[in-house]
Structures are given as structure tokens and as C-alpha cells.
Amino acid sequence: MGTEMQPHLQLTEEIQAKYALLPGDPKRVDQVKKHFHNVKELAFNREYKSIIGEYKGIPVLVVSTGIGGPSAGIAVEELANIGVTTLIRVGSSGSMQNHIHLGDLIVATGAVRDEGTTNAYIEAGFPAVADDQLVSAIRAAASKKNIPYHTGIVRSHDSFYTDKEEQIEDYWSRRRVLGSDMETSTLFVVGALRGIRTASILNVVVPSKGNLQSGINDLVDGESLPIQGERYSIQVALEAIASIHNTF
Ligand SMILES: O=P(O)(O)O[C@H]1O[C@H](CO)[C@@H](O)[C@H]1O
Numbered sequence: 001m002g003t004e005m006q007p008h009l010q011l012t013e014e015i016q017a018k019y020a021l022l023p024g025d026p027k028r029v030d031q032v033k034k035h036f037h038n039v040k041e042l043a044f045n046r047e048y049k050s051i052i053g054e055y056k057g058i059p060v061l062v063v064s065t066g067i068g069g070p071s072a073g074i075a076v077e078e079l080a081n082i083g084v085t086t087l088i089r090v091g092s093s094g095s096m097q098n099h100i101h102l103g104d105l106i107v108a109t110g111a112v113r114d115e116g117t118t119n120a121y122i123e124a125g126f127p128a129v130a131d132d133q134l135v136s137a138i139r140a141a142a143s144k145k146n147i148p149y150h151t152g153i154v155r156s157h158d159s160f161y162t163d164k165e166e167q168i169e170d171y172w173s174r175r176r177v178l179g180s181d182m183e184t185s186t187l188f189v190v191g192a193l194r195g196i197r198t199a200s201i202l203n204v205v206v207p208s209k210g211n212l213q214s215g216i217n218d219l220v221d222g223e224s225l226p227i228q229g230e231r232y233s234i235q236v237a238l239e240a241i242a243s244i245h246n247t248f
């Protein structure tokens with residue numbers, strides 16, 4: 001445990017939070033803030049913006065992890081150092097299946113480790129899987145709020161712009177991978193190695209290749225589907241935390 005200041009997050013264990021939500025984008029921290037009482041701004045160093053607030057009386061930390069495995073891995077390590085035990089990513093993703101539309105939520109049960117960070121930690125056979133009790137709590141919270149979701153495997157990667165993106169997408173979508181992001185596998189593997197619970201809820205912001213419908217039908221009540229999906233992902237993550245608080 002670290003009473004000392006963590007070098008990247010600029011946080012210490014004095015904040016005494018057990019739960020954290022992890023958006024990639026620092027701007028999403030402010031979206032989570034809207035759901036809190038007694039918010040305190042903590043730090044904003046590099047890509048790591050942090051606040052703490054109360055949801056239903058429970059202290060919840062929010063820390064942005066930036067883009068990609070290396071910065072997500074650093075965030076997980078430093079959060080573990082200050083005593084955080086439960087991490088839920090509230091991220092964005094591309095869809096890899098035609099039936100998964102803009103603004104849909106994907107609750108990842110596992111992730112293809114198509115990135116370099118976790119390979120720096122442990123051999124490829126080590127699985128990137130979410131904590132199953134946390135996934136159950138997320139599923140129950142979504143059902144309680146009537147928020148639809150998909151569950152399954154996602155792919156975490158390191159690049160958007162190689163010359164092979166189309167073939168790679170095609171390969172994994174044929175293997176029923178639901179969507180892609182850049183941090184979920186690192187969160188799962190580093191979290192498991194450090195003995196903390198992790199889960200990832202992804203809001204679809206890029207439609208699958210063959211999905212014409214997704215781009216056209218993009219507004220509900222004046223709100224875009226990805227904006228709605230972001231709000232839903234945050235609501236579900238916070239409700240899941242409230243439901244597990246003091247139970248495991
Ligand atoms: O919106 P966030 O949570 O950052 O997630 C996705 O968006 C970024 C890429 O645009 C990557 O970090 C990817 O994982």
C-alpha cells in the first residue's frame with residue numbers, strides 16, 4: 001500500500017476509496033460527476049484526471065486512463081497501490097457485429113489480448129477475464145434499469161491505422177468477438193495479477209462495417225445514441241457498485 005504520492009495518478013491512499021470507475025477519455029470524468037453528491041476534484045496529471053464523489057452515500061473514485069494498454073496498466077497498478085479493490089471501465093468501443101448498434105452496451109466477459117502491455121507482464125496463455133461476480137452485478141443493474149446490453153468477448157488492440165485493419169476486424173468478427181477497444185484486456189490481466197476485481201462496460205461509438213442502419217438512426221429524444229449509451233454505461237456501473245457495496 002502507498003501512503004506516498006503515486007507518481008502518475010498523483011493520488012495517495014488517504015482518499016480511502018474501494019471503488020473506481022475508469023473512463024479512457026478525461027472528459028468522461030465530468031459526465032460521471034453529474035451522478036455524484038459531494039464531489040471533490042483530486043488531480044489532473046497527464047491523461048489521468050481524477051475526482052471522488054458519493055453515489056448513494058458510497059465514495060466512488062473516477063480516474064481517466066487515457067488511450068491504450070500502457071497508460072491503463074499504470075492506472076491499475078497505482079490504484080491497487082492506494083487500496084482500490086474494484087475497478088469498472090466505462091469505455092467506448094467499435095462494434096464488430098451487425099446486430100450491435102451505436103449506443104449499445106457491451107459488458108465484456110473476456111478480451112482478446114491483441115496488445116503489447118499484457119505480454120510484457122505474462123505469457124499469452126494467461127486469460128484476460130472479468131470478475132464474474134462483478135459482471136453479474138453489472139448485468140443485474142442493467143436489467144433493473146431496463147438498459148439492454150450484450151455480453152461476450154471483446155478485442156483490445158494497439159492501433160487504429162495499420163494497413164491490415166480491415167482483415168483483422170473481419171478475422172475477429174467471424175470468431176464472434178463483439179467489439180473492440182484498447183484497454184479492457186490490460187485492465188483484466190493487470191487487475192487479476194494484482195488481486196483486484198475488474199469489469200468493463202463499453203458503449204458502441206463506431207458501427208460495424210456492414211451496418212448501414214446504425215449511422216442513420218442515431219437520435220433518440222434529441223440525444224445521440226452514443227451519448228445515451230455513455231450515460232447508460234455510467235448509470236449501470238454506479239448501480240452495480242451500490243449493489244455490491246459491503247457484500248463481497
Ligand atoms: O473512449 P475510451 O474509453 O478512451 O475508449 C476507446 O477510445 C479510444 C480510441 O479512440 C481508446 O481509448 C478506446 O479504447
Ligand SMILES: O=c1cc[nH]c(=O)[nH]1
Nearest residue numbers: 093094180181182206
Ligand atoms: O472502433 C473503435 C472505437 C473506439 N475504440 C476502438 O478501439 N475502436
